[in-house]
Every structure is written in C-alpha cells, then in structure tokens.
Amino acid sequence: MGIFKDIWDFFFGDSDEKNDKRNRTVYRPPRAPKSYGYCCGYEKICKDGKFGLNDKNGNSVLPCDFSEIKEFDNKFILIKKDNKFGLIDIDGNEIVPCHFDKIKKFDNKFTLLEKNNKFRLIDKNGDNITRHIYDELEEFNDYIKVKKDGKFGFIDKNGNEIISCIYDKIKKFNEDFILTRKDNKYGLLDKDGNEIISCIYASFPYSDIQKINNEFLLVERKNKYGLLDKDGNEIISCIYASFSYSDIQKFNNEFLLVERENKYGLIDRKYPRVIDCVYDEIRNFKDSLILVKQNNKFGFIDKNGNEVYQCIFDEFNGISVKKDSKFYMLITTDCKFYVVDRKDDKLGFSDNNGIEIIPCIYDKLSTRIVYVKKNDKFGVVSEFGDEILPCRYNEINNLTKIFGNIKIEKSNEEDDENKFKSSKYDKIGDWIDDIYVLYNSDKVLHIGIDGTIIDITVS
Known part of the structure; x- marks a missing residue:
C-alpha cells in the first residue's frame, strides 16, 4: 500500500490531509437579515x-x-x-x-x-x-x-x-326612509331609525314617500297621491292625481291648508275636493263659511269653494268685517250680515238695507260669555269682565235656556281666574264662544244663530 499511496499523494496530494479537512467543522459567520x-x-x-x-x-x-x-x-x-x-x-x-x-x-x-x-x-x-x-x-x-x-x-x-x-x-x-320586513310584513323607518309605519303590509303599498315639513308625508300609490301624518297615520287616502304643494298645514277636521307659489288653498281630508291656491290668506270662520283674503280685501266662501261674499271688505277683526266705515257681523246660519250701528255711543243692529233690527240702546257687544257661581247662585259674565246677569239664579237651567248648555266647574284658564279673582266667584265655567250678547246695566239681549232674539230685563 505504501508505494501506491506515495504515487497517489505525488499526483493528487496528501490523502490523509484531505480526509482531515473533510472531517473538520468549518465556521461560517451568520447571514445578516435582509x-x-x-x-x-x-x-x-x-x-x-x-x-x-x-x-x-x-x-x-x-x-x-x-x-x-x-x-x-x-x-x-x-x-x-x-x-x-x-x-x-x-x-x-x-x-x-x-x-x-x-x-x-x-x-x-x-x-x-x-x-x-x-x-x-x-x-x-x-x-x-x-x-x-x-x-x-x-x-x-x-x-x-x-x-x-x-x-x-x-x-x-x-x-x-x-x-x-x-x-x-x-x-x-329613499334618502329619508328605510323599508323593513318582519314576519313577511313590511313597514317603514325614518333615516334616524324611528318607526313611521309598523310592519303590517303583506306588500308595501307606496311606491314613493316624501317629507313635507315635519308634519306630513306625501305618499304615492298607483299614480295617485295621499297624505300620512308624521306618525304614519293616513290623513288623506291616495285619491289625488297630482299633489304639488310647497307646504301643508292643519286647518280643521275637514280640510288641510296648502300653499303653492305663496298662494293658499284647501284640500279635503276625505274626498277629492280642492279649493285652488288663489288666496293670500284663508281662515276658519264659523259654521259653513271660510274667510278668505285676496288683493288685500276680505270675503267669504263656502266649503265647496263657492263665493258667498266677494272680497270687498277692508278689515277683519275676528268677529266682524269692515267696509266704508261700517262693521258687518255674520250672526245667523242663513249667512246674512247684521250691520253694527252706533249712535251716541250706544250699539244696535240693522240689516243690509239700513232697516233697524235692534235699536241702539246697548253699551257693549260680547261674543264670549262664561257662567259663574257665587253663594250657590248662578250668573253670567262677559269677556270684558262685566256681570251681564248677577248671581241670583237658583238653577243653571234658567240660564241655559237663554245662552245654551255649559257645565259649571273650575276653569283651567289662568287668565279667567285672574280676571275674576276680585269678584270672588266660587266657580267659573268654560267659555262659550261665537255667541252674540248686547247688554247695558238693565237690559240683556241674546241673538241666536237661528235669528232668535231673547230680550232679558235685569232687575
């Protein structure tokens, strides 16, 4: 073996040294993180x-x-x-x-x-x-x-x-509302999560809903329009072919007041009945009449929009209208005016033709009265605080035959209590409005809405 190893080592190097290198552990430094x-x-x-x-x-x-x-x-x-x-x-x-x-x-x-x-x-x-x-x-x-x-x-x-x-x-x-479904029924929330319509509809009935101020919702169903209140209660069913009003307000139990281009009209809550937006102002008056204002003059229409009195009156003070320095009052249900006459600071009435109906002998005209009770006796006080009839009546029935029925109980109105505090009435009833009473110190005259005149002598 020796001669062969020597020859190998001569040509290829020392084999023992190579084996030592192979078996030797070589140290390499760790790689740096990249x-x-x-x-x-x-x-x-x-x-x-x-x-x-x-x-x-x-x-x-x-x-x-x-x-x-x-x-x-x-x-x-x-x-x-x-x-x-x-x-x-x-x-x-x-x-x-x-x-x-x-x-x-x-x-x-x-x-x-x-x-x-x-x-x-x-x-x-x-x-x-x-x-x-x-x-x-x-x-x-x-x-x-x-x-x-x-x-x-x-x-x-x-x-x-x-x-x-x-x-x-x-x-x-849409931008204002959220459709909900619960137990296969549909309802509606507003964008703040408040429930407007509870989940009661098998299919939601409205194709569109829009807010009109903070009181009403305009709804569309089968190309017809109606109104809901802000709580989702139906005010007007979808009966109108068009509905293009800029504002809607409550007017009375029959109508809603609507506005278009700064003019006012009325729409019926139950029927497709519309009074066009042609008036500058519309107010509730009494009975079947509606006060309207047009071109700075006042007049009256009925509930169908028919003109009862043209807009010719200059002023309206809540109970009467004025024209040419004369005041006219609609007292009776037949829509006939009474002209308020004044002579020597006394009041009375005449008709449109100037014929005297009630002579000018009264000091005041009251359109509000209230029943009062003192020492177990009943009387009547005007809106001015005047005692029209003194507290001498034993039964309220004696008065209701003249002025109408009213329950005597403690009034909830602070102003009433303050007004009559000095009189020290035991009880004050509720006010009776839309009543016409002429009176002075010894006479009281009540004109009923049927035209009946009751004349009372105060003794």
Whole structure:
C-alpha cells in the first residue's frame, strides 16, 4: 500500500490531509437579515422567511416571527402569524392579538375584525365599539347596519343600539326612509331609525314617500297621491292625481291648508275636493263659511269653494268685517250680515238695507260669555269682565235656556281666574264662544244663530 499511496499523494496530494479537512467543522459567520424597506419609520427586515422590525439604530423592535408586516394606518401596524392577523401600535405594543382571519378598515374611522365569520369593531385607539359580536356589519346612512342571529338592526357610530336586531330585512327606500320586513310584513323607518309605519303590509303599498315639513308625508300609490301624518297615520287616502304643494298645514277636521307659489288653498281630508291656491290668506270662520283674503280685501266662501261674499271688505277683526266705515257681523246660519250701528255711543243692529233690527240702546257687544257661581247662585259674565246677569239664579237651567248648555266647574284658564279673582266667584265655567250678547246695566239681549232674539230685563 505504501508505494501506491506515495504515487497517489505525488499526483493528487496528501490523502490523509484531505480526509482531515473533510472531517473538520468549518465556521461560517451568520447571514445578516435582509432589508425590505421601511414600515411606520422602522426598517422592515426578513430572516429565514420571517419578518420583523428594527429601529434606526438597528435595535430590534419586533422579532422576525411574522409572515407579514405592513403599515395599517398612522397608528397601527398589521401583523400576520400562523395565518392569523393582529395589530400592534408604532411602539410595538400589541393592540389586537393574532387571532383574526381578517382585519380591515371600516368607515375610515373604525377597524373591522373578523373571526370565524363573526365581526366586531374597534376604534382608532383600539377600544371595542361593538358590545356584541355580529354576523354582518355594513355602513348604512349615518348608522351601522348589523345582523345577529339572522335578524337585522342598527347601531350608531359609538356602538349604541338604535334598533334591536328584530327585522328579517332592512333596505334603503329613499334618502329619508328605510323599508323593513318582519314576519313577511313590511313597514317603514325614518333615516334616524324611528318607526313611521309598523310592519303590517303583506306588500308595501307606496311606491314613493316624501317629507313635507315635519308634519306630513306625501305618499304615492298607483299614480295617485295621499297624505300620512308624521306618525304614519293616513290623513288623506291616495285619491289625488297630482299633489304639488310647497307646504301643508292643519286647518280643521275637514280640510288641510296648502300653499303653492305663496298662494293658499284647501284640500279635503276625505274626498277629492280642492279649493285652488288663489288666496293670500284663508281662515276658519264659523259654521259653513271660510274667510278668505285676496288683493288685500276680505270675503267669504263656502266649503265647496263657492263665493258667498266677494272680497270687498277692508278689515277683519275676528268677529266682524269692515267696509266704508261700517262693521258687518255674520250672526245667523242663513249667512246674512247684521250691520253694527252706533249712535251716541250706544250699539244696535240693522240689516243690509239700513232697516233697524235692534235699536241702539246697548253699551257693549260680547261674543264670549262664561257662567259663574257665587253663594250657590248662578250668573253670567262677559269677556270684558262685566256681570251681564248677577248671581241670583237658583238653577243653571234658567240660564241655559237663554245662552245654551255649559257645565259649571273650575276653569283651567289662568287668565279667567285672574280676571275674576276680585269678584270672588266660587266657580267659573268654560267659555262659550261665537255667541252674540248686547247688554247695558238693565237690559240683556241674546241673538241666536237661528235669528232668535231673547230680550232679558235685569232687575
């Protein structure tokens, strides 16, 4: 063997030395982590396929334990480990542990965390917003639409529950309203989550709904229009072919006051009856008459819009109209005017032809009276505080035959109590309005709406 080894070593080198080198452990210095740019001011490094962060001095802020590191926003860094996501702050403190399947921004204000198809929200400080874990979260108007146990509701941007998760379906109806479904019935919420129409319709009846001021909702159904009040109660069924008013106000039990181009009209609550918007002013008057103003003059129409008296009167003072320095009062139901006469500071009435009906012997005209009681006796007081009939009647019936029936009880009006406090009445009844009483110190005259005149001598 010796001669062959010598020949081998001559040509190929010392074989024993080579074997020693093969068996010798060779020291190699560790590889430096590779830089991958910067993240939130830190150097992003990679070692053995894992990422970490170093500060500007090369000190480790986050060890190379993560499969993904990237900037989330100006406060948080997104990290991924074992195929789960979490968040740390820019100082390296853990905000959200790596337990979540997805983490993403929500509404530019919040962070959405998803785990096992369940969702919750945190704010920019990492604090929980949602008190519950939801199946779905979705931006919806100024709120957040949420789903829990198969039902939908709303929370606000602070996580407070606005609408409980009770609806099978929620969707936008228009800019102001939200359509809801519950137990296969449809209803309506306003954009603030207030219930306007409860879920009572098998199919929602209205194709469009619009707000008119804060009192009414204009609704459309089969190309016909109607009105609901703000609580969803039907005021006018969908009977009108068009409805283009800029404002609507309550007028009385029969009509609504409507406005178009600064002119007023009336629409019937029950029937397709319209008084056109041609008047500058419309007021309730009495019985079947409506006071209107046009071209700065007053007149009267009936409930069908027919002209009863042309707009020729200069003034209206609540109970009478004035023309050519004369006052006219509509007292009776036959729509005939009584002219108020005045002679020597005394009042009376004549008809349109100047024929005297009631002589001018009375001091005052009252259109409001009230029954009073003192020392178990009944009397009558005018709106001016004058005692028309002194408290001498034993029974109220003696007075109701003249002025009409009214229940005597303590008045709720403070002004009434103050007005008659000095008189020290034991009880004051409710006011009787739209009554016409002429009186002086010894005579009282009542004109009824049927034209009956009752003359009473005060003794």
